Structures are given as structure tokens and as C-alpha cells.
Amino acid sequence: MIREHFEFRQTITTILADDPKEIAAAKSGMMAARQEVERQIALDSYFSATLEPYAPKDPERTPDRMARAAAVAGVGPMAAVAGAIAWAGVEAMVEEGATFALVDNGGDIALVSDREVKIGIYAGASPLSGRIAFLVPPQEEILGICTSSATVGPSISFGTADAVTVFSPDVAAADAWATAICNRITPEDTPVLDALPGTGIRGVLAVIGDAVIRWGDLPPIVRARVDERLITAGNDWRHGRS
Numbered sequence: 001m002i003r004e005h006f007e008f009r010q011t012i013t014t015i016l017a018d019d020p021k022e023i024a025a026a027k028s029g030m031m032a033a034r035q036e037v038e039r040q041i042a043l044d045s046y047f048s049a050t051l052e053p054y055a056p057k058d059p060e061r062t063p064d065r066m067a068r069a070a071a072v073a074g075v076g077p078m079a080a081v082a083g084a085i086a087w088a089g090v091e092a093m094v095e096e097g098a099t100f101a102l103v104d105n106g107g108d109i110a111l112v113s114d115r116e117v118k119i120g121i122y123a124g125a126s127p128l129s130g131r132i133a134f135l136v137p138p139q140e141e142i143l144g145i146c147t148s149s150a151t152v153g154p155s156i157s158f159g160t161a162d163a164v165t166v167f168s169p170d171v172a173a174a175d176a177w178a179t180a181i182c183n184r185i186t187p188e189d190t191p192v193l194d195a196l197p198g199t200g201i202r203g204v205l206a207v208i209g210d211a212v213i214r215w216g217d218l219p220p221i222v223r224a225r226v227d228e229r230l231i232t233a234g235n236d237w238r239h240g241r242s
Helices: 020-042 061-073 077-095 171-186 191-195
Strands: 002-008 011-017 101-105 108-113 119-120 132-136 139-148 163-166 204-208 210-215 221-223
Touching: 002 020, 011 020, 011 077, 020 061, 020 077, 020 101, 061 077, 061 171, 077 101, 077 108, 077 139, 077 171, 108 119, 108 171, 132 139, 139 171, 163 171, 171 191, 171 204
Parallel strands: none
Antiparallel strands: 002 011, 011 101, 101 108, 108 139, 119 132, 132 221, 139 163, 163 204, 204 210
């Protein structure tokens, strides 16, 4: 397996593949998606500024995915940007013939896999951080595994959760819902999860301190030791923080 770090402006990723051609395809796919987003922002700066759902006029594929996912989750389109770009990268790898492909864009992951994959959960100061992982079975279709945190990283959050991880075949939706849930969930208050049936979201895991909240269909969770050197930290598009 090849592991390669790829970084361009706010896009900071780790790519896993079996063939160098698939790594190149991932980079090309992500850059094409980035260009679509950049063109959208150049035409309409409100697209990148708003924290509310917003329907741009005649968007290209990646901004359209972002806006549609964000509208259902009740957040701004940029809440889905990392997942949407990772998604485009893995799609390009699949077109190149990959049966194992993973792009981690700052904690927002898209993958297909012909093997079992262990994905660690990093949750900042939570006592569970780095000690548990998802054991994701082989995936013939693209799956999004996206994480938002109110206590780790540069992205805007209005919540308190150390980590909210969302599983969906729509990677942009997984990213948008991770933000939406992280903004609102607490150990005592979980009604945001009531909105998930019918959205295509498969499962949610929220870690808040030593509390764990589960919803839907999740892969097995196993004990693990997460190597923090392998964590892909991202930048925030809206504010340029790192």
C-alpha cells in the first residue's frame, strides 16, 4: 500500500492506494473539484460566506453536491467542501481502476476498499481519543466517513462535541451532517438525530468527554492505539486558519 501526503492551499490530504497511477488520479480529481469550488466563489462570494443553506445559480458538480447536502443538513455549503473534494478524488481513483482507494481530507474520508480498514477516532481531550477505532468492512461502493469537532481543528463549530463521525455513501452529506450534529448535540440533548431517517445517513458516533452516543448502522468499534502522526490536519477555507 502507498501512503502519500498531498497539499494544495487549504486542501491537506492523505491518499492511500495500491498503484502510483491511482495516487495521481486522486490529485487530479481533487484539483478539478477545487477549481469548481473556486470558480463558484469567484462568481458568488456569498457561497463561501454563509453559514445557512444556500442554492447557487447553475453550479458545477462539486458546488452543487455541497449545496444540496448542506441544504438538507441545515448548514452552509462550505460545511461540505472537504468531503466533496475527497469524494472527487476517490471517484477519479475508481475511474483509474482502483479497488482500494482512500482520501483523508482533514478528517473527512472517502473510500472504496477490497479489504477491511481500521479508522481511528481522534477526539481531542476526550479520554477515549486515540483508544478506539472503526473496523470498516470491504466497501464496493464509495463510502464517506466524515468527522467534525468543536474542540479540535480550525473549522467553525457552535457545539461542544469532541468528535462527531457520520457515515454515508454521499460523502458531502456525511461532511455537512457531521457539522450540523456537532453544532447541536450534547449528552443530554440528541433530537438532532431525529432528523436523520430518510437522509441517506447510515450511522453516527458522537464522543463528548467520556460520553458516547450512537445512532444507526455503525461498523464494529474496537480498541486501538491511534498514531497521531498519521492524523491529517486541515485548514479552514473560510478563514484560512490552520
